[in-house]
Every structure is written in C-alpha cells, then in structure tokens.
Amino acid sequence: MSFSVGVDVGGTNIKIGLVDEEGNIICRRRLHNNPSEPPAQTLEILAQAVLKLTRSKPVAALGIGIAGLVDHKDGFVRTSPNLPTWNKVPVKDILSRLTRLNVFCCNDANAVALGEWLYGAAKGCRNALCITLGTGIGSGIITDNHLLLGANSYAGELGHTTLSLRGPACPCGNSGCLERYVGAQAIVFRCRRLLRQQQRRVAASRNQLSLFGPSGERLSLIFELVGYNLNRLSPREIGSAARKKDKIALQVIKETGALLGLGIYNALMLLDPEIVVLGGGVSRFGKPLLQAVEQTVFARLYGSNRQLKIVLSFLGDDAGILGASQLHRLASNFTP
Amino acid sequence: MSFSVGVDVGGTNIKIGLVDEEGNIICRRRLHNNPSEPPAQTLEILAQAVLKLTRSKPVAALGIGIAGLVDHKDGFVRTSPNLPTWNKVPVKDILSRLTRLNVFCCNDANAVALGEWLYGAAKGCRNALCITLGTGIGSGIITDNHLLLGANSYAGELGHTTLSLRGPACPCGNSGCLERYVGAQAIVFRCRRLLRQQQRRVAASRNQLSLFGPSGERLSLIFELVGYNLNRLSPREIGSAARKKDKIALQVIKETGALLGLGIYNALMLLDPEIVVLGGGVSRFGKPLLQAVEQTVFARLYGSNRQLKIVLSFLGDDAGILGASQLHRLASNFTP
Numbered sequence: 001m002s003f004s005v006g007v008d009v010g011g012t013n014i015k016i017g018l019v020d021e022e023g024n025i026i027c028r029r030r031l032h033n034n035p036s037e038p039p040a041q042t043l044e045i046l047a048q049a050v051l052k053l054t055r056s057k058p059v060a061a062l063g064i065g066i067a068g069l070v071d072h073k074d075g076f077v078r079t080s081p082n083l084p085t086w087n088k089v090p091v092k093d094i095l096s097r098l099t100r101l102n103v104f105c106c107n108d109a110n111a112v113a114l115g116e117w118l119y120g121a122a123k124g125c126r127n128a129l130c131i132t133l134g135t136g137i138g139s140g141i142i143t144d145n146h147l148l149l150g151a152n153s154y155a156g157e158l159g160h161t162t163l164s165l166r167g168p169a170c171p172c173g174n175s176g177c178l179e180r181y182v183g184a185q186a187i188v189f190r191c192r193r194l195l196r197q198q199q200r201r202v203a204a205s206r207n208q209l210s211l212f213g214p215s216g217e218r219l220s221l222i223f224e225l226v227g228y229n230l231n232r233l234s235p236r237e238i239g240s241a242a243r244k245k246d247k248i249a250l251q252v253i254k255e256t257g258a259l260l261g262l263g264i265y266n267a268l269m270l271l272d273p274e275i276v277v278l279g280g281g282v283s284r285f286g287k288p289l290l291q292a293v294e295q296t297v298f299a300r301l302y303g304s305n306r307q308l309k310i311v312l313s314f315l316g317d318d319a320g321i322l323g324a325s326q327l328h329r330l331a332s333n334f335t336p
Numbered sequence: 337m338s339f340s341v342g343v344d345v346g347g348t349n350i351k352i353g354l355v356d357e358e359g360n361i362i363c364r365r366r367l368h369n370n371p372s373e374p375p376a377q378t379l380e381i382l383a384q385a386v387l388k389l390t391r392s393k394p395v396a397a398l399g400i401g402i403a404g405l406v407d408h409k410d411g412f413v414r415t416s417p418n419l420p421t422w423n424k425v426p427v428k429d430i431l432s433r434l435t436r437l438n439v440f441c442c443n444d445a446n447a448v449a450l451g452e453w454l455y456g457a458a459k460g461c462r463n464a465l466c467i468t469l470g471t472g473i474g475s476g477i478i479t480d481n482h483l484l485l486g487a488n489s490y491a492g493e494l495g496h497t498t499l500s501l502r503g504p505a506c507p508c509g510n511s512g513c514l515e516r517y518v519g520a521q522a523i524v525f526r527c528r529r530l531l532r533q534q535q536r537r538v539a540a541s542r543n544q545l546s547l548f549g550p551s552g553e554r555l556s557l558i559f560e561l562v563g564y565n566l567n568r569l570s571p572r573e574i575g576s577a578a579r580k581k582d583k584i585a586l587q588v589i590k591e592t593g594a595l596l597g598l599g600i601y602n603a604l605m606l607l608d609p610e611i612v613v614l615g616g617g618v619s620r621f622g623k624p625l626l627q628a629v630e631q632t633v634f635a636r637l638y639g640s641n642r643q644l645k646i647v648l649s650f651l652g653d654d655a656g657i658l659g660a661s662q663l664h665r666l667a668s669n670f671t672p
Contacts, residue, residue: 127487141606143479144669150608151463152642157605160638162598165500172638262498269493270477270603272486302496302508307487333480 003057005050005101006325007064008108011035011082011135014046017321018053023119025321029053035082039089047098054101062101063327064091065111065320067136072153072334075105081171082135104327104334106149108132108320109156113140114147114330115323116277120314127273130313131158131264133282137179140323141271149333159183163263178263182256184235184282191238191252192230195220198248220248239285253285257292264293265300268308279313286312339393341386341437342661343400344444347371347418347471350382353657354389359455361657365389371418375425383434390437398437399663400427401447401656403472408489408670411441417507418471440663440670442485444468444656445492449476450483450666451659452613456650463609466649467494467600469618473515476659477607485669494603495519499595514599518592520571520618527574527588528566531556534584556584575621589621593628600629601636604644615649622648 001021008015014033017025029049033042050062068080075092077083095103113122113130122128128142137159141148148155159179160172167176168186180186202217221244223230225237241249264276276297278290294310301308313319327334337357344351350369353361365385369378386398404416411428413419431439449458449466458464464478473495477484484491495515496508503512504522516522538553557580559566561573577585600612612633614626630646637644649655663670 125487127484127491139606141479143477143484144482146480146482148463148479148607151461151610151644152608154642155463155606155608157608161602161605165598174636174638262501266497266602267606269497270475270491270606271484272488272491272493274487300510302510306490 001058002060003054004060004325004328005054005062006111006321006323007046007050007062008111008320008324009033009046009064009066009083010108011067014042015317015321016046016049016053017318017325018057018059019322019325023322023326025318027053028321033083035084037085039077039083039086039091040094043089043091043094044098047095050099050101059101061104061328062095062099063104063106063111063324064095065106065108065324066091067108070105070107070153072104072106072110072149075103075334077105102328104331106324106327107138107140107153107156109138110140110147110149111323111327112138112279112319113142113156113277113323114326115315115319115321116279116313117142117147117323118326119322120319121277121311122275125273125275127271128275128277129264129267129271129273130277130279130319132280133182133260133278134280135184137183137263138280139267142273143271147330147333158263158267161263161266163259178260181259182263182282187235187238187252187256187282188233190255191222191248192233194248194252195222195230195233199223221246222249235282235285242285242288250288253288254292256282256285257289258296260289261293261296261300264310265297268297268301274307274309276308276310277313278310279316279319283312337394338396339390340396340661340664341390341398342447342657342659343382343386343398344447344656344660345369345382345400345402345419346444347403350378351653351657352382352385352389353654353661354393354395355658355661359658359662361654363389364657369419371420373421375413375419375422375427376430379425379427379430380434383431386435386437395437397440397664398431398435399440399442399447399660400431401442401444401660402427403444406441406443406489408440408442408446408485411439411670413441438664440667442660442663443474443476443489443492445474446476446483446485447659447663448474448615448655449478449492449613449659450662451651451655451657452615452649453478453483453659454662455658456655457613457647458611461609461611463607464611464613465600465603465607465609466613466615466655468616469518469596469614470616471520473519473599474616475603478609479607483666483669494599497599497602499599514596517595518599518618523571523574523588523592523618524569526591527558527584528569530584530588531558531566531569535559557582558585571618571621578621578624586624589624590628592618592621593625594632596625597629597632597636600646601633604633604637610643610645612644612646613649614646615652615655619648
C-alpha cells in the first residue's frame with residue numbers, strides 16, 4: 001500500500017490529508033493560514049506538518065491546490081487575490097526541497113474538480129463541470145476524462161465570465177463578472193438590502209398601527225442570528241435561516257441560484273458536460289439553491305433528450321485534499 | 337498510401353474531398369444542396385459522388401461534418417436549423433450501406449476545428465478554440481490534444497452563449513445569444529441601418545445646401561455594390577467595400593469584432609486555449625475584424641504573460657473537408 005499527500009491552501013485554513021490508494025483520508029491536519037505571513041514561512045510550517053503526517057509511510061507524491069493563479073507546469077504561484085503575499089512563489093521547488101517528495105501544484109478549484117471526478121459526485125463521468133462557490137467562484141473542468149488545465153493554467157475561471165456588461169466593477173478590471181453576482185459578498189449585500197427594506201416596512205407599519213392595522217410582517221429570523229447587527233451577516237446565517245423556511249433567506253438563495261444558472265448555461269453551451277457539481281461553502285445552501293439553478297438552466301437549454309445532471313458536491317470540504325492528492329496521476333500534464 | 341474522404345454538408349453546398357495521408361486534397365467535388373430535398377435523396381447523390389471519387393483507391397474511412405446537431409456516437413443528425421428536412425436522419429447507417437466505407441459523423445464546426453488543428457492555424461497547439469463565422473456562429477474546441485465533442489455532441493455552441501439577457505430573440509428560445517449580434521443576418525441588419533441613416537443625412541444636406549453649405553459626405557461604396565438595393569446586401573459587399581476603406585463597412589466590421597470579442601472572452605475564461613482561430617465566410621472580413629476582436633479581448637484579459645494568439649483561418653473553405661476526413665483518427669470518441 002502506498003500513500004499520497006493532498007494539501008488544500010485557502011485564505012484562512014490549510015488542510016492536509018494523508019490519502020490511501022482507494023481515496024480514503026487516513027489522517028489529517030488543519031493549520032491556520034495567516035494571509036499576511038510570508039509564504040516561505042507558511043510553506044515551512046506546512047512541510048513540517050506533512051513530514052509528521054507521513055513519517056515512516058511510503059508516500060508516492062504530494063499534491064497541493066492553492067487559491068490563486070498557479071502555473072501547474074512550473075509549480076509556481078503567480079498571484080492570489082486571497083493570499084496577497086503569495087506573489088511569484090516557487091511552491092514546487094520549496095516544498096520538494098523541504099519534504100523530498102515529488103510535488104504537483106494546481107489551482108484549488110481544479111483540485112476540487114479532480115476530487116469530485118475521481119471519488120465524488122462526478123465519478124465515472126467523461127465530461128464534468130465542478131463549481132466552487134465561495135468568496136470567489138471557481139470551477140474545474142473535466143473533458144473526455146482529462147482535467148482541463150489550459151495553456152496558462154487559467155482554465156475554469158467561470159467567476160470571471162461576464163453576466164452583464166453594465167454590472168458592478170470587479171477587481172479583475174472588468175465589470176459584471178459572475179462572481180460579482182453570486183460570490184459570498186454579493187449574496188450578503190443583496191440580503192442586507194432586503195433586510196433593511198423589511199426593517200423599514202415593519203417599523204412603518206407599527207407607527208401606522210392605528211390607521212392601517214398591523215401588516216402582520218415579522219422580522220426575518222436572520223436579525224436574531226446576527227444579533228441585530230447586519231454587519232455580522234455571512235452566507236452561514238442565510239443558510240441557517242433558509243433551513244427554517246425564512247422568507248428573505250429563501251428569496252436571496254433563489255435569486256442567487258437564478259443568476260448562477262445563467263453563468264452555468266453559458267459554460268454548458270461550450271462544454272456540454274453530463275454533470276455539473278456545485279461545491280464550496282455557499283453550496284451548503286443546499287436544495288433551494290440547486291432547484292433555482294436547475295430551473296434557470298433547464299428553461300434555457302435547447303436540444304431534447306440532453307444528458308445532464310446538476311447535483312450538490314458529495315465530498316464537501318474533502319474534495320480539495322482528495323483531488324490534490326491525486327495530481328501525480330496527471331503527471332504528463334505537469335511537464336513544462 | 338491510403339486515403340480518406342472528407343465531406344462538408346452546408347445549407348447550400350456539399351463539398352467532398354479525397355484526402356491523402358499528409359492532408360492534401362487530391363481531388364474534390366462540389367454538389368449543390370437543396371435544403372428542401374429529402375435527406376435520403378441527398379445522401380444517395382452524395383454517395384454516388386463519393387464512389388466515383390474513390391474508385392479503385394484504398395480508402396480508410398469517410399468522415400462527414402454536417403451543419404446541425406449531430407450525435408457523433410450514433411452518427412445521427414438530430415436536427416438542423418439550416419437543413420430543415422434533416423430531422424432524425426441516421427446518416428452513418430445510410431452512408432455505410434451505400435458506400436461500404438467506415439463512416440464517422442460530427443457537427444460541421446467540430447470538423448473545421450479538427451482540420452485547423454491537424455493541418456492549419458492551430459497545428460501543434462494543445463488547446464485551441466476554432467470559431468466558424470457565418471449565418472450561424474459555431475465553434476470547435478481542442479482541449480489537451482482532444483477534439484471536445486461533449487456528452488451530447490453539443491460542445492462548442494459559442495453562438496448560443498448569452499451576450500445580453502435583454503438582447504434580440506433567438507430561434508433557440510432564448511434572447512441575446514452571441515449569434516444574434518455577430519451572425520451574418522445581424523451584421524447585414526446593422527449595416528443597412530447605418531446606410532439608411534447616411535442616405536437621409538446626405539439627402540438632407542443637399543436640400544439645405546444654401547443654408548448650411550455642403551456637408552461633404554458621400555454615399556458609401558456599398559450602395560453601388562448592391563445596385564442601390566439594400567435588400568441585396570450581404571457580408572460579401574461589406575467586405576469588398578471595407579477593402580476599399582469604405583467608412584461604413586469598416587465601422588460595421590469593427591462593431592462586429594468588438595461584440596465577437598466579448599463572446600470569445602467568456603470562452604477564454606473557461607478554456608484558456610493558446611490560440612483562437614477565426615474561420616467561416618464572415619472571417620473573410622480579414623484584418624479589420626481580427627484587430628477589433630484582439631482589441632476587445634486583450635483589454636479584458638487579466639493575468640500577464642498569458643500565452644494567447646488570435647489568428648485568421650489558414651485553410652479557409654477546406655478546413656471542413658480536411659477535418660472530416662480525419663474523424664476516423666478519433667475512433668474511440670465515436671463508440672456509443
């Protein structure tokens with residue numbers, strides 16, 4: 001039995017797993033990632049954790065998925081919006097030296113797609129689109145049983161496809177990117193606006209009680225969940241409220257799904273996968289999100305009898321570790 | 337030396353070529369395609385032409401690219417907007433029986449992409465996007481040295497990605513599809529409007545000569561090319577006028593390129609190819625179109641040092657024949 005190591009580097013956490021040949025994570029570590037720390041220091045700590053985890057075990061390779069633009073051929077992080085200190089970092093070189101393992105690097109959304117395809121929701125599918133919903137919107141694409149990395153390692157940037165030319169400005173320099181509509185920030189922003197509107201309506205109806213009678217509208221459960229401080233709102237509270245059938249939470253999720261569906265539709269036109277997998281933190285909205293996405297996508301699709309499923313992630317947070325741990329199986333893609 | 341046959345079935349013509357192992361078309365036939373004729377009859381005539389062309393030659397296979405939704409696995413044309421009688425036609429079965437050759441079918445834009453990738457502008461590229469500009473906007477995608485056909489043979493439908501939700505209605509059932517902005521009809525429509533505006537301006541300036549002096553504006557060369565009958569306008573006249581620096585023709589081409597660039601940008605975000613090839617009749621606009629596409633795409637792209645070229649087709653009208661003739665090389669993709 002041989003093992004491999006999968007590492008998932010996000011903006012706040014680093015997840016490390018030792019994975020057996022059947023795709024079981026047999027032990028794991030979670031490190032806090034301080035994004036302001038120099039990457040060399042972070043990689044040093046990471047390497048120590050890997051060495052402890054793999055001690056005396058036969059390890060085939062180490063794969064690492066990183067939230068940023070990663071040159072998969074050179075194992076180089078070019079830049080990362082969520083890890084601002086990670087600029088031109090030779091991750092492969094550093095980690096190879098520190099761990100003496102064969103190291104493979106890629107973008108985190110690509111690692112997630114590889115995980116879902118090898119072990120999760122897209123297992124056995126020839127063509128798949130795996131979307132990671134969070135602060136950013138990433139995706140990984142499987143075409144004809146290949147993980148598509150692209151000429152510059154930029155494939156799968158679904159979040160920066162344009163939904164509307166006149167949409168909000170995006171740090172990428174364009175406007176109206178899908179990420180600006182269905183990224184965590186945009187979801188929170190839309191929800192906050194609805195909550196403030198409700199707050200005003202409820203207050204007004206109380207003031208006018210004697211004239212118009214009670215409107216009967218009660219404040220959303222979300223107010224309670226954030227301690228009546230809307231600055232503390234995150235997708236987590238929206239999800240919790242939705243599970244208790246809160247109207248505003250469900251409305252926000254439905255709108256998010258409809259917008260996401262439009263972005264997915266364009267990707268489907270080009271890629272024609274048999275499965276779309278929704279993963280990442282925001283996918284924990286679950287069924288109401290999935291249903292809204294399906295409604296939009298299937299209303300737009302032409303061509304009857306099309307083979308297409310849209311599903312939620314099977315592996316959740318483990319997809320990144322599992323996919324990264326198997327990058328060595330694509331070794332031919334990683335030669336410069 | 338063995339040969340293969342490539343067939344390109346369009347809305348008005350059927351092109352047949354006998355192709356040698358090095359990708360030379362050593363002889364060819366062109367048949368008129370009457371779209372109202374039953375497809376069985378058309379295929380019968382096609383098969384006779386193929387048999388004459390291949391007489392006494394060792395032929396490995398026949399590949400055929402058809403303008404429509406083609407199930408590449410079963411060799412079945414499901415439906416075709418430009419060949420309205422081609423509904424559920426078992427092309428592979430019919431042609432195999434009539435020619436006794438091994439037959440492979442796919443969408444015409446996919447055949448063009450295969451041609452450009454094997455012998456043309458995208459030769460040697462690992463990832464390519466080859467766009468066919470005409471009445472419809474099709475594309476074929478090469479990912480990691482594979483022609484991407486997709487789970488339902490629908491991959492590459494660039495023309496039906498959405499450019500604007502509030503755009504003009506499309507026969508596909510949606511609105512604002514890229515094809516409605518840069519397809520031949522849309523180009524002619526935009527040009528005609530500009531020409532009518534000019535006509536009115538010139539007429540008005542003549543009437544007001546004594547008051548305002550001559551505006552100096554002369555009617556576009558296009559008026560002459562269509563015999564002053566704007567109903568006869570097609571992309572051909574716009575191209576001819578542009579080559580003589582006609583202002584309105586150049587303006588229309590520039591606008592078309594800018595809109596096309598937006599559609600291409602979204603595809604680049606997902607696919608990250610190293611080359612984009614512009615082919616099809618409308619690509620004969622040439623350099624002004626290419627420049628406008630480049631301007632839009634490169635202004636939007638982020639990530640420096642990106643490996644990306646945008647070029648015009650090398651093979652022109654032959655790409656479809658050449659690509660189709662090599663479909664047998666992807667035989668494993670064609671098993672149901």
